[in-house]
Amino acid sequence: MPGIPLVDLAAAHAEVAEEVEAGFKRIIADTAFIGGAEVAAFEREYAAFSGVPHCVGVANGTDALELALRAAGVGPGAEVILPANTFIATAEAVVRAGARPVLVDCEPDSFLIDVDAALAAVTPATRAVIPVHLYGQLAPVERLRAGLAGRDVTIVEDAAQCQGATRHGCGAGVDGIAATSFYPGKNLGAYGDAGAVVTSDAELATVVRTLGSHGGLTKYAHDMVGVNSRLDGLQAVVLRAKLARLAGWNALRRAAAGRYDALLASVEVIRPVTLPGNEHVWHIYCVRIPGDGTPARRDRVLAELHSAGVGAAIHYPVPVHVTPAFADLGHRRGAFPNTEQVAPQLLSLPIFPQITVEQQERVVAALAAALR
Numbered sequence: 001m002p003g004i005p006l007v008d009l010a011a012a013h014a015e016v017a018e019e020v021e022a023g024f025k026r027i028i029a030d031t032a033f034i035g036g037a038e039v040a041a042f043e044r045e046y047a048a049f050s051g052v053p054h055c056v057g058v059a060n061g062t063d064a065l066e067l068a069l070r071a072a073g074v075g076p077g078a079e080v081i082l083p084a085n086t087f088i089a090t091a092e093a094v095v096r097a098g099a100r101p102v103l104v105d106c107e108p109d110s111f112l113i114d115v116d117a118a119l120a121a122v123t124p125a126t127r128a129v130i131p132v133h134l135y136g137q138l139a140p141v142e143r144l145r146a147g148l149a150g151r152d153v154t155i156v157e158d159a160a161q162c163q164g165a166t167r168h169g170c171g172a173g174v175d176g177i178a179a180t181s182f183y184p185g186k187n188l189g190a191y192g193d194a195g196a197v198v199t200s201d202a203e204l205a206t207v208v209r210t211l212g213s214h215g216g217l218t219k220y221a222h223d224m225v226g227v228n229s230r231l232d233g234l235q236a237v238v239l240r241a242k243l244a245r246l247a248g249w250n251a252l253r254r255a256a257a258g259r260y261d262a263l264l265a266s267v268e269v270i271r272p273v274t275l276p277g278n279e280h281v282w283h284i285y286c287v288r289i290p291g292d293g294t295p296a297r298r299d300r301v302l303a304e305l306h307s308a309g310v311g312a313a314i315h316y317p318v319p320v321h322v323t324p325a326f327a328d329l330g331h332r333r334g335a336f337p338n339t340e341q342v343a344p345q346l347l348s349l350p351i352f353p354q355i356t357v358e359q360q361e362r363v364v365a366a367l368a369a370a371l372r
Contacts, residue, residue, distance in 0.1 A: 061181020
C-alpha cells in the first residue's frame with residue numbers, strides 16, 4: 001500500500017494547480033516579483049479572513065515574530081516571556097530583537113502557556129509576552145490581558161499554527177498583534193517561506209512594514225534601521241488560491257480530528273484536549289504515548305509506524321531550555337516539569353484536509369499494533 005504522509009502537500013496542490021499556474025503567468029508577464037498587486041490583494045484578503053484591519057506580508061514566520069516584537073518596542077535590555085514548549089523560532093525571534101527570553105512552563109493538558117506562571121514571571125524589564133497558539137488552538141490570551149492590565153507589556157501572539165482558529169469567536173491579533181508563518185506544511189502554506197503580521201493597530205502595522213522594507217516606505221528613505229523581509233508575488237498567488245479554500249480545509253481537519261478521537265477511544269494513548277471556547281483548526285493532531293519518562297517507548301512506536309508506511313512525527317523533541325543554543329539562560333532539567341513530562345511522550349499523527357477514513361483507520365491500526 002502507498003504510504004500515508006504526515007501532510008499531503010501534493011493533494012493540496014492538485015486543488016489549486018490551475019489557479020496557481022495562471023497567477024504565476026500574470027506575475028511573470030508583469031515582472032511584479034516583489035510586492036505588487038498580488039501581495040496587496042493577499043494582505044487585504046488575509047486581514048479580512050483574520051478579522052483585523054491590517055496585514056503585512058513578510059519573508060517568513062520568524063521574521064514576522066521579530067518584526068512584531070520590534071514594532072511593539074522590544075529591544076536590548078528587554079525581557080520577553082514565552083513558553084519552553086515551543087519551536088525554537090519563537091525564542092530565536094526574541095534574541096534577534098535584542099531581548100532576553102524568559103521561559104515558563106506549559107499547562108499539562110493543553111500544552112499551551114501556563115498563564116499564571118507567565119504573570120508571575122513579569123518584572124520591570126518585561127516588555128512582551130508571547131502566547132504560542134500551539135497545534136491549532138489559541139492560548140487563553142484574555143487571561144493574560146486581564147493579568148497585564150495597567151502594565152507596559154505587549155502581548156505578541158505566535159500564530160504560526162492557527163490560521164483560522166478562534167477563541168470565544170475572535171482570532172489571533174484581533175485585540176493586538178500576531179505573527180504567523182506560511183511555511184509549506186502550515187494550514188495555509190506557501191510554496192516556500194513566507195509569513196505575515198496581523199494587527200488591529202494601524203501604527204504597529206506601519207512600523208512592521210517600515211522595518212521589513214529597510215526601514216522606509218519609499219525608495220531611499222530610511223527612517224530606522226530595518227531588514228529586508230518582504231512577501232513576494234509568486235507566494236502571494238499561492239496563498240490567495242489556498243486562502244479561498246482554507247475555511248473548508250479547516251472544517252475537514254476538524255472532521256478528521258473527530259474521527260481520530262473516536263478511533264483512538266480504546267487505544268492506549270492520551271488524546272489531545274481542546275480548551276473551552278476554542279475552535280481548533282488541527283494543524284497537528286498530537287497524542288501522548290505513556291512511558292517511563294524517557295522517549296524510548298515513543299521513539300520505538302514512531303519507528304514502527306514509519307516501517308508500516310505511516311508518516312508520524314514529533315513536535316517537539318527537545319524543549320527550548322535544554323537546547324545548546326539557549327544554554328546561557330541557565331536552566332537545568334527539572335526547571336519546567338510539565339514541558340519535560342510531555343516532551344518524551346508526544347507523537348503527531350498524519351492529518352490534512354484530504355486524509356481519508358481508510359487512511360486514518362490504517363494509522364490507528366498501525367499505532368495500536370506498535371503499542372502492543
